[in-house]
Amino acid sequence: MQLKKSKWLLMIGAFTFLLFGAMYIHLMSGAFAMTTPEVLKTLLRIESTEQFDLVIFDFRLPRIITAALVGMGLAMAGVVLQGITKNALADPGIIGINAGAGCAIVIFMFFFQVELINVEINSILKILIVPLFGFVGGAIAAAIILAISYKQGRMDMQKLILTGIAINTGFSAITLLWSLKMDEGDYQAAAIWMNGSIYNSNWYFVCAMLPWLLILGIYIYRKSYLLDYFQLEEETITSLGISLEKEKIKLLLASVGLVSACVSVSGSIGFIGLMAPHIARQLVGIHHRYMMPVSLFIGAILLVFSDYIAKTVFSPVELSVGIVVSLVGIPYFLYLLVKSKG
Template sequence: MPHNIKRYRFILFTMFVALLLAIYLHLTSGAFTMTTLEVFKTLLRIDSTDNFDLVIFDFRLPRIVTAVIVGMGLALAGVVLQGITKNGLADPGILGINAGASCTVVIFMYFFQIQLVNVEIHSIFKIIVIPIFGFVGGVVAAAIILAFSYKNSRMDMQKLILTGIAINTGFGALTLFWSLKMNADDYQAAAIWMNGTIYNSNWYFVVAMLPWVVLLSIFVYRKCHLLDYFQLEEDSIISLGIALEKEKIFLLLASVGLVSACVSVSGSIGFIGLMAPHIARQLVGISHRAVMPVSMLIGAILLVFADYIAKNVFAPAELSVGIVVSIIGIPYFLYLLVKAKG
């Protein structure tokens, strides 16, 4: 835990308030205008109407909850990957895990003819199993990365990053190939989904990914002390009796599971896993027990605010939330590159 507990609790409280503010803005804005009083009456079931119920419970709340869960999942995966690789520029998108998960989901969409931006009730079972297909793609990407990044029974972090970039490109090309084989309607839906979008979210999507994110978050948090040890020299870690390579693989698979569950619902959204851990470390230091909760809150805030911007800037048209996050994330990534070079 951080040395200054009061500061840590204040930061957590501030992040929580910022998240509530983002949720409030998202709930009260959109093509169907609602006042704050009308929103609260609808949520508390006081003089609610069918129109208000439809807007809040069928459209806005599932979208917000999805943004919160996806933001937290991607941020936590970023913390794990940066801890394993000891590289502050590691991100699920940059390492190719997003691309692997996206590729198998697109193949699933092709063979089962499901449109993740226009899901009907008869597709509920397909929605539930989509994270499994995403996990398979993420694991394949991770396995290829690991196969090429081991040197003398040790994981070479430089090779890990370079292989990840190559895998990202390869799976991106494969995803494009399968999407081009779709009919026009399915291709349009797949293209929107691949850019990162949550405007189509519903409660079935939430149910599909929530168990993955909750269980894997608990597992990763229980292992957070290992990420602190991983910052030491490898010989020092082994001397402490830690099965270094085995623990790295377990944590890597957990991060793959987190990313796959999120990608299966939201498409490929980059940079959340890059930005959130960096901001968290600047606020609370390097202890992963403190970094993880703050990073998850920051990830949720970033994605809810990004979706709020995507929904309202060009209303009634909408941007993909992945594009909005990229507009924010690319300058931040360049800033980190310049900082690392300096």
């Protein structure tokens, strides 16, 4: 066990290095050129200028931190959903939670006239309460999925996945209908946001999602041992004195909160919650206490690096980061689907 833990700590160290490396590459790239000494002096407040402060602290650093936090949140939600359903293909985007949260937020944008890609001072309070609306939408999607997938007092996991896919399609259609009611400027903003975009992130976005990630993340990690038990037969779990269905619902609602906080600042970004847990599981096994932190690092690295690609490949034009993630995630999903059939 000691050897396993030492290998795990070494892996955490390696992923920490990779994450900071991805963040450094992202921080240094852009139309405004900066050298490493200039960046370090600005970050350490040794010798800073107004221009460097603006580029680093107002534009690049909030965007990078938002990408890392969103990647971690989606990855943790993916771990929970895959653990609950015992299905490696489960993902917040695929089973409809992203779509439910996104639909509620688009309706919020329509009624309260707030653009999540162009934040003004008078919309700061609105930005901070957006995750609440996202949670309501995600919770409604989860409630519908649970109501349909319950069979004789237990969750039918096969039905849960299929229902989630249908809910995803339904909420996406409703979101499109509401966005078409907007005027041209608001529609463009909503369309960019719905495809997954963090290019205009700021510190208010970070403040809006950070409490959700900290509180729910700590709760989920403390309950991670249950995800190990969930891999057993239901009769065995019940014999251990675990209230199976109640614990599943609690963890599901916690994952809905994580997804809602992420969607509120980044729009709908799929496949991070699918890829990160699966890669982590291949590296460290199914013990969730060890697998979950590795999954968080992988999710953060995937999204930071994807956002870097979105920013630089077609510069000065930027892609939506959700598109970049999908270009990798769709082939990976098909690979997992073929592998599971095999």
